[in-house]
Amino acid sequence: MSSIPTTSVGIVRPKTLHFDEPLELVSGKKIEQYDIVYETYGELNVAADNAILVCHALSADHHAAGYHNENDSKPGWWDICIGPGKPIDTDRFFVVSPSNLGHCSGSTGPRSIDPKTDKAYGPDFPIVTVSDWVNYQKRLADKLGISQWAAVAGGSLGGMQAMQWAVQFPDMLRNAIVIASAPKLSAQNIAFNAVARQAIMNDPNFHGGHYYEHDTVPASGLKVARMLGHITYLSDDAMGDKFGRELKNEQLNYDYGVEFQVESYLRYQGESFAGRFDANTYLLMTKALDYFDPAEKEGGNLAAVFEKVQVKFFLASFTTDWRFSPERSREIVSALTDAKRDVSYLEFESNHGHDAFLVQNDDYIDAFGAYMENIEVST
Amino acid sequence: MNGLRPELQKICEWIEPGSRVLDLGCGDGALLSWLQNNCDTTGYGVEIDQANVLSCLKKGVNIIQADLDAGLTDFEDASFDYVIMTQALQALQRPDKTLYEMMRVGKKSIVTFPNFGLWKHRLHLSIKGQMPVSKALPAQWYDTQNIHLCTVKDFESFCENNGMAISKKDFVDYDHRPAALMKLWPNLFGEVALYQINGK
Numbered sequence: 001m002s003s004i005p006t007t008s009v010g011i012v013r014p015k016t017l018h019f020d021e022p023l024e025l026v027s028g029k030k031i032e033q034y035d036i037v038y039e040t041y042g043e044l045n046v047a048a049d050n051a052i053l054v055c056h057a058l059s060a061d062h063h064a065a066g067y068h069n070e071n072d073s074k075p076g077w078w079d080i081c082i083g084p085g086k087p088i089d090t091d092r093f094f095v096v097s098p099s100n101l102g103h104c105s106g107s108t109g110p111r112s113i114d115p116k117t118d119k120a121y122g123p124d125f126p127i128v129t130v131s132d133w134v135n136y137q138k139r140l141a142d143k144l145g146i147s148q149w150a151a152v153a154g155g156s157l158g159g160m161q162a163m164q165w166a167v168q169f170p171d172m173l174r175n176a177i178v179i180a181s182a183p184k185l186s187a188q189n190i191a192f193n194a195v196a197r198q199a200i201m202n203d204p205n206f207h208g209g210h211y212y213e214h215d216t217v218p219a220s221g222l223k224v225a226r227m228l229g230h231i232t233y234l235s236d237d238a239m240g241d242k243f244g245r246e247l248k249n250e251q252l253n254y255d256y257g258v259e260f261q262v263e264s265y266l267r268y269q270g271e272s273f274a275g276r277f278d279a280n281t282y283l284l285m286t287k288a289l290d291y292f293d294p295a296e297k298e299g300g301n302l303a304a305v306f307e308k309v310q311v312k313f314f315l316a317s318f319t320t321d322w323r324f325s326p327e328r329s330r331e332i333v334s335a336l337t338d339a340k341r342d343v344s345y346l347e348f349e350s351n352h353g354h355d356a357f358l359v360q361n362d363d364y365i366d367a368f369g370a371y372m373e374n375i376e377v378s379t
Numbered sequence: 380m381n382g383l384r385p386e387l388q389k390i391c392e393w394i395e396p397g398s399r400v401l402d403l404g405c406g407d408g409a410l411l412s413w414l415q416n417n418c419d420t421t422g423y424g425v426e427i428d429q430a431n432v433l434s435c436l437k438k439g440v441n442i443i444q445a446d447l448d449a450g451l452t453d454f455e456d457a458s459f460d461y462v463i464m465t466q467a468l469q470a471l472q473r474p475d476k477t478l479y480e481m482m483r484v485g486k487k488s489i490v491t492f493p494n495f496g497l498w499k500h501r502l503h504l505s506i507k508g509q510m511p512v513s514k515a516l517p518a519q520w521y522d523t524q525n526i527h528l529c530t531v532k533d534f535e536s537f538c539e540n541n542g543m544a545i546s547k548k549d550f551v552d553y554d555h556r557p558a559a560l561m562k563l564w565p566n567l568f569g570e571v572a573l574y575q576i577n578g579k
Contacts, residue, residue: 333443334453337423337454338458340421340458344435344441345442345445346432363429366433367432367433370433370437371436374439
């Protein structure tokens with residue numbers, strides 16, 4: 001008997017599409033050919049007007065909902081929001097969830113083989129931006145016969161992609177769902193990313209990014225980067241509730257081993273991440289975050305950017321999120337109201353910090369669901 | 380306008396079609412929903428209560444969840460044709476500051492509040508010697524959200540003293556009864572007071 005819950009989209013399989021048409025990047029470089037790995041849930045209707053693009057954040061991938069097999073202990077990263085009867089209701093919507101260019105779980109990235117050299121791209125994989133991802137996702141939309149998304153949705157870096165879609169292809173989406181996100185990184189956000197990159201690049205096993213050739217990985221650097229990132233995803237309260245000053249063993253040892261539970265937890269998180277994620281991808285994703293600034297071309301005036309955009313926005317933030325705090329979401333809301341655009345914004349009580357957008361919370365699910373229900377699709 | 384509270388029906392009569400409207404403390408979004416469906420208005424509701432916010436979303440009303448006491452700093456000067464605040468004035472920490480903010484953000488402002496000068500309230504206090512409890516003010520003194528109650532006279536003198544020009548006013552009760560007494564002596568017989576104010 002399957003233990004898969006009935007509220008899940010069930011067993012899902014990633015698909016791959018190969019693209020030969022070169023993709024020009026913001027940096028001036030280009031990717032000659034690439035694979036897009038993606039999952040879909042639900043059915044595209046005849047009018048092709050019920051498609052929702054789900055964009056992932058820093059460490060997630062195309063596996064947004066359901067399970068890959070019956071023994072999977074965890075569903076996809078946004079399973080709380082995607083499925084039958086859930087906010088992104090797969091009985092109504094056709095969901096497309098790709099992993100991004102530069103990623104390490106299928107779509108072409110630094111770990112993929114460069115056809116020119118027959119070796120992994122490694123550090124030579126061009127740096128991609130949120131805007132490049134939107135162009136890349138548009139290629140997928142074109143191939144799938146989707147000329148307009150009912151919505152583009154995501155949390156954190158995923159929310160930035162939804163925002164960028166609205167700015168870049170305003171006629172190709174009707175709604176942008178931007179959760180726990182920010183209009184651009186603050187100096188503090190960039191600083192955290194800089195430290196994470198330093199940890200990776202200073203690992204002796206990094207070899208300037210060519211570590212594949214040395215048959216090694218900069219695991220300790222990546223681990224530290226993830227530990228640091230993880231601290232910024234949790235709130236002080238959540239950490240306090242979960243660990244407090246609890247000790248791993250019963251007494252203090254007065255040495256430098258792991259003594260507090262929180263240390264042990266962070267190490268575990270770091271190790272498991274370093275075991276599955278690629279360091280070059282991590283570097284690249286943090287750069288995409290750093291560079292994101294849709295208002296740049298309007299001299300920092302985000303409202304002026306939104307004035308050209310007829311897309312409805314749904315934004316949400318969480319009270320204890322200090323990575324992208326409610327104030328950051330309100331900057332976006334303010335730009336949208338100044339531009340006289342349709343926007344709804346909610347602020348949810350949660351002690352889960354930045355990770356709250358991935359955590360079950362009735363208020364969040366109900367409100368998100370209520371908004372999505374009003375999105376009209378053909379039957 | 381069926382289904383709207385009497386004071387909201389009055390407000391609908393005051394709003395020019397196609398206006399840009401900001402509804403502060405918009406509750407379940409009934410007014411905005413009616414206005415956008417019947418008067419082609421655009422704009423937003425501001426509300427803090429989670430259940431109300433959810434109702435607004437269900438009605439397809441643009442809703443911004445925020446605390447009015449924190450100010451309207453997210454909105455630009457004169458960016459709305461009307462800023463409406465119904466039955467929320469008396470629940471604010473600093474109603475005066477919110478009124479100044481409304482004047483800043485809106486070209487016109489519409490405010491409604493329960494008139495504390497109503498004869499029933501006066502009688503309640505003078506005869507019974509207890510804080511009034513009525514249809515308009517159903518809570519007890521200890522659990523009421525209404526912390527800054529005022530009378531028609533109080534409000535008008537506030538406007539006078541602060542350069543706010545009253546361009547329209549009206550008074551309604553909760554039962555749609557003939558309004559002759561209310562017109563004559565609003566401070567004594569008006570249950571709910573409605574004002575449209577402009578900055579001088």
